[in-house]
Amino acid sequence: MELLLKKMITRKPLAYLSGILMLAVVLYSCASNQAAPPPPPPPQLPVMAITSAPATTYLEFPASLEGKVNVDVRPQVSGYLEKIFVDEGAYVKAGQPLFKINPQVYAEQLNSANSNVLAAQANMDRAQVEMDRLAPLVANNVVSDVQLKTAKANYEAAKAAVAQAKAAVGSARINVGYTLVNAPVSGYIGRIPYKIGALVGNNDAQPLTVLSDVREIYAYFSMSEPDFIAFKNNFPGKTIEEKLKQAPPVELILADNTSFTEKGKIETIEGQFNKTTGAISFRATFPNAAGILRTGNTGKVRLTQEVPAAITIPQEATFEIQDKVFVYTVADSNKVASKPITIAGKTANYYFVSDGLKAGEKIVISGTGTLKDGAVITPQPVSADSVLKSKPL
Incomplete structure (x- = not known):
């Protein structure tokens, strides 16, 4: 190889280029004669x-949670909010005072209604006196019986006026009672959007608060038609109600993928499929004595099957x-x-x-x-x- 290079250097440039090409051919031939590397072995898996x-096995279905009772607490009368006895998130018992509306207007209406009762009672007494005065005169043919009939009619009208006035008293007394808003059920207080001094009424879009009874929690979830058919075929019974009684307890998987401590029971199935989604709704009930779950929580209902x-x-x-x-x-x-x-x-x-x-x-x-x-x-x-x-x- 060295001898070939020396000869190419001493020759003319054209011969030199030809020598370079010959050298490239020789080098390529040497490289092509080398053996190709073997392929990698198959992976071990x-x-x-x-x-x-x-x-x-188990199936999971997304669920929304609601308290057994969710009540919008609304005022029955209009007025300025005078007192708020509870705070948001507090647990209250049925009958416990929650809000007080200024009762002054309704107290005066009650006083006016009581006065009307007294006036109506006086008119009835006067009609009674007139009727009693005419009765013996008519018996002795001193005056015509028409006057007695007129006196009796006046008495009945006065008597009706007394009853009407007493009813107005009852209505005014109810309105006074409505100024103190009590808890209709036991449960947890939701958000309170109004503050003391706010004008509230029974036509307001927002309630005073929402009261949730969460001693039991309802978990609502839906199944597709194939899942529903498979569900009802897993349990004996002629009716859906009989099949639900045979269904095992279900689990509630919370949003953090932990399992709720209490088991639940599927209690009801909606009467028809949703035409838009093609699904049917179920309701499972879970005991919640500690109040860990609240209305608005989400999770998954887990159904097990053998x-x-x-x-x-x-x-x-x-x-x-x-x-x-x-x-x-x-x-x-x-x-x-x-x-x-x-x-x-x-x-x-x-x-x-x-x-x-x-x-x-x-x-x-x-x-x-x-x-x-x-x-x-x-x-x-x-x-x-x-x-x-x-x-x-």
């Missing part, structure tokens, strides 16, 4: 054989494409193929498969992020029991 066994032969797979073995769940199955040639599955239920770590897999098939349980259909792997067998022990249901 854990593979689990599918088995079926009895399991407890499956006699369930195919259980880890959630990490799945992936989603356009709202469909897939797994990678492994063939005898160690090639993988994606396969859609149908989820019947789930736990925190596992899916229960109702369609798409059968006992004996093998699936890749982790490391599926880089796989593609037809890829070859080196299976690392893992037993279903060891998987369940590492991540309990």
Whole structure:
């Protein structure tokens, strides 16, 4: 090689360029004769054989929570708010005073009504006297009986006026009582939008406050038509009411994914499906003696169901494409193929498969992020029991 370079240097430039080209050809030939690097070995991935066994699955449905009783506290009479006896968030008992409206106007109306009663009573007494005076005169044919009939009519009118005046007293007394607003039920006070001195009335858009009885909490949730059919087919009974009695207690999962301490019971199902959403509403009741839950809370109602032969797979073995769940199955040639599955239920770590897999098939349980259909792997067998022990249901 060195001798070739020396000869090219001593020659003319054209010959020098030709030598360079010859050298490039020689170098390329040497490089092409080198052996290509071997392909990387197939990835080693854990593979689990599918088995079926009895399991407890659950379904979750978003729910909104309301107290058993939610009452808008509104004034029955208009006036200036004179006193507020409670604070927002306080627990009150039925009959406890909440607000006081200035009663002066209504107290004067009561005084006026009482005076009208006295005047009407005096008119009735006068009519009674006149009737008593004419009665013997008519009996002795001194005066015509027409005068007595007129006196009796005047007496009846005066008597009716007394009754009307007494009714006005009762109405005025009720209005005076309405100036003190009491709690209609026991519960927690909501927001109080009005302050002392505000003019309030029974036509106001906002109530004085909202009172919630939360000793029991209603959780409202909805099921699609297929879920509803599956729900009612799980329990014996001829009617929906009989089936609800056989339904097991349900759990309430709070917004922080913790489980509420008390179990609930599904009590009612709405009478018809919503035409817009195609869903039907349920109501579950949860005891809430400690008042932990309040109206407006959200959560999820969890329904459990026993499956006699369930195919259980880890959630990490799945992936989603356009709202469909897939797994990678492994063939005898160690090639993988994606396969859609149908989820019947789930736990925190596992899916229960109702369609798409059968006992004996093998699936890749982790490391599926880089796989593609037809890829070859080196299976690392893992037993279903060891998987369940590492991540309990």
